[in-house]
Amino acid sequence: MPMPQKTVWGQGRLLIGADFNFRVEGYTDARLRAAVGRLRGRIALQTGLPLLADATGPLQLVVSCRGAGPKNPTLGEDESYALDVSTSGARLSAPTVTGALRGMATFAQLVSADGKSYSAPAVHIEDRPRFPWRGLMLDCGRHWMPVDVVERNLEAMAAVKLNVFHWHLTEDQGFRVESKRFPRLQEKGSDGQYYTQDDIRRVVAFARDRGIRVVPEFDMPGHATSWFAGYPELASAPGPYGVERSFGIFPPAMDPSSERVYSFLDKFFGEMAGLFPDRYVHIGGDEVLETQWKANPKIQAFSAAHGIKDSRGLQAYFNKRVQELLARRGKKVMGWAEIQDPGLPRDTVLQSWRGQDSLADSVKKGFLGVLSFDYYLNYGKPASFHYRNDPLSGAAAELDAGEKARVIGGEACMWTEFVSAQTVDSRIWPRAAAIAERLWSPAGVTDEDSMYARLDAVSRGLDWTGVRHRSYERPALDRLARAPAREALQVLADALEVDRIDLLRAQHFTTRSPRNRLLDAIPPESPALRRLEASVRALSSARPSPEDAAGVRRTLVAWRDNDARLAPALRDNFLLAEDAPLSANLSKAGALGLEALDFIEEGQAPPAGWRDRSGAELAELDKPYAEMTLGAARVARLLVERAARP
């Protein structure tokens, strides 16, 4: 995962034993050698085999590159590779080091235990990405993400061939980059939580090693309160300003009529251009309120003098000025779709968060488009939801070939209002891997069962990259309950799913709210529930297996009996008290599911009205509490439907 463009399975398997080794042939450089070393380490972790650097067994993977490719990862660079695995060895060929990196990620996924040993299946793969821009946006403004968190997520990105790290570095809630030129930016704007310039260089090098571009975002003219904490003169209304602690859309905005602002930004971008080698700089541009602009007579006079009709025009003027500053530094502009304006050059990348309509509109106007609509990981949607969302669907499906070519990809977005450095991995992974497949693999790869089966494997594999999306659950649940309630809490946790946290309903949360609720411990989507659902569906198949029925019954009994074990522990626990209705509802769902299973197994038709009554009751149980929903109710409903079927 992502599924390659072309896969031809061969006969037999290549043994991966303790003396399997890795060899570079032809072009080589430090980046390639380091990558081969990481591949060796990664497979050693996956398998438990030692795989020492000096192994000399007859079986090996030969990595053969034609050249380095661009010095830094670059939009549109050649990422193709070919991989041949046979029983006598494996060979990876790529025109560039980046292509070799992609092929190595594929090879790591091919290695598995085949019953007798570790091995990789014989196969011929030819592969290249469908879209050249496959990103992950991480909001480090609202919640601080230390360098090690960033790095382990870059490692995981590389494992699924994502190639753009969109680093959201400034927000109302925090300014996260050290500026030596304007030190009050981080001094007053970050609560001490910012990346030093050494950190930035380290992250950029780390990403480069993995074939990942780093596109920094400096959000302006709105979402910029943290800039004003140290430099209130940049704002459109007098200060003082302080870092924002709550969430939402706030009035402070840069003053588009002030030459001091442009002079400041010019120097600032000069400094940043030296840190970020990528050609693109993201200037944000989203959700600008006109409050300050309307209230400022100087800005209104400026508009009148320049024939600017409205705030939209003011922002267009601002964007154009900023774009010109960046162009002088050799940089192109990316921004949220709102910045679209005829005045901007056509190589501007517009990031659509409002849907394929706005994406289609952008590329029709000649801009480059990247889709983020419905790739928001913070909405708690299942992987299948994101997977179904093709950049070239909807209005974009109607584009002509030239326009479609300007849809250059997509970006998963991780906004962090309700996510801390501790919980962020589990919000990103494994779902971002499904988006990675959507953006890399052919459009026709859409089988969701296959996707989920492979996603499970990828999710386990990502454990070895260092992301804690799975390992965090255990200590986070341990924090909430001790044995014996801990076991019952696990049963409940496995039956829950994260509901979208609505910004409006969640106004009581701030940047300083603890992220230690049950909600924060569970994965957005429960793998246990998904497996159960598959077993329930299998009951309806031509030959239902007794093992499926037994497994389903075991789970339903556990649900039914769980509240009796868990409820007392919930009552005495300030962190879990809010979850009591979910626990009670789980037991009800278990009881209803058991009724249904009895009817199914006895081949008996339920009495009249039973189906509607049970269905209604289960719909009621599905109501969200504490920002979670009871996925178990959905599965019980499946059983009720199955029992009621004639």
Add this chain to the structure above:
Amino acid sequence: MPMPQKTVWGQGRLLIGADFNFRVEGYTDARLRAAVGRLRGRIALQTGLPLLADATGPLQLVVSCRGAGPKNPTLGEDESYALDVSTSGARLSAPTVTGALRGMATFAQLVSADGKSYSAPAVHIEDRPRFPWRGLMLDCGRHWMPVDVVERNLEAMAAVKLNVFHWHLTEDQGFRVESKRFPRLQEKGSDGQYYTQDDIRRVVAFARDRGIRVVPEFDMPGHATSWFAGYPELASAPGPYGVERSFGIFPPAMDPSSERVYSFLDKFFGEMAGLFPDRYVHIGGDEVLETQWKANPKIQAFSAAHGIKDSRGLQAYFNKRVQELLARRGKKVMGWAEIQDPGLPRDTVLQSWRGQDSLADSVKKGFLGVLSFDYYLNYGKPASFHYRNDPLSGAAAELDAGEKARVIGGEACMWTEFVSAQTVDSRIWPRAAAIAERLWSPAGVTDEDSMYARLDAVSRGLDWTGVRHRSYERPALDRLARAPAREALQVLADALEVDRIDLLRAQHFTTRSPRNRLLDAIPPESPALRRLEASVRALSSARPSPEDAAGVRRTLVAWRDNDARLAPALRDNFLLAEDAPLSANLSKAGALGLEALDFIEEGQAPPAGWRDRSGAELAELDKPYAEMTLGAARVARLLVERAARP
């Protein structure tokens, strides 16, 4: 844990909320400030509270030191502290920074959820260690342990107040330190796996920050094959030599008759003295074979010329020479008990791995003694076994006060024949915490139930220090089986215990053997079994709880039914096939346990002969397979005994 010397509980609790803060009063330095920052971070992780550095709430912990104490952690330095917690705040007072570090470790453990909020109980604690030498020896020679593994274990050591990191750096299987003077040591002796001098400095500084001494061990004259790979002239027989891959005791030994050896060691120690600030250097001295010495006429002639009677005398001569070299560098000697000899100075520390007899003998002769006998973590013994082992028990209990004072502590030993960097955390923790308590707390603290209850909490808490003793289990089991067998594998894993891997029976293992068996995934001691045992014992209490009985039945049923689910997956899996007998036996133990539980619950006496028959069968089920034993059989036996009781 470790239990303080004096604890007086007060009334009420100190609230720990998001605005709780930490303040240093009086003496301060970088080490103390860093430690306070780590404490804040640690409690933030434990609780999920943000606990920002600039919090200004009214409730705080004030840390008050009288002075820095010695520049580097030093044997016998003052580690005492006093900690007062009341509803209005907490105050930690210590004469030294090291004392403050110990007190902060205590404070972190006091914080827990009390039903309404996070808080710490009101308490007055006065504390100091019983023994000044509380160590962990880590063998980085047989298996390489990267710097991050070492560092996270140092972090965990600090959490339980261990204060000596005994770094076993050289072995037949690897020479792990960079020498700039003699670079062939690491070039030929390490397979590229060694600590650079920068690494060493970093680890030493990391340890110092946590109040931990670093005592390096350079094992000689035996266990030194890896030295000879690059410098065969140091050996007592001509080479060539290569790094050893298998395990055992090997003939190569340094030539005690060669002045070149002493001149080499003199320069080598000169270099090492600059890296390791501690006053003590460990020179090993264990398990020296006389094979090479006997076969070398030059060495025999040397012995005759110097009136040396035997190989023991030769080693004494060697040790004395080495000790003199070290003394010139300002270093004192530590060694395994074999090096004991009247020629050595009385501040030599002898590490007893053969029992309290040899420990008593060493201190009677005037040396300093450290106990490691029965603190070998690689033996797979339960925490209670180590906990019962007091340095001043057995022969050492008979010592007079002056002799007892020369028993300065103990060291947990982690030998790594069968342990890799991936699995080592789970072999060390949490059991080393029980040893830490034995060495810190008053001798009278011996309640094992209390120890285990606290050990469970400490084990969970150690998750937040970064050691992976618990988080490793999940990916390691994932590697072995997929759903649905994965669930059944967990049931089996929870019912198993690690048997001691006997070096003689395990001659087929080498440094390159994969550590990816079920054995490597499970903890040495199963917390699930321990909880079950407690429930079984509760059945015999005056008022057995229905919840205990229900929990026991649930587990026994799961055992009984488990093999049917698991056996097919074991057959098709080269990594698990060896575990098939254990799985079959678990189901038998479950069935026998259920029989017993039925008798107990029905208040019915079992038929004649049942008890003996069942007991014999369970004893048979307890046999080790694949280096594991079925702890479940022990618990089932408890039930049989209970059922048979009139």
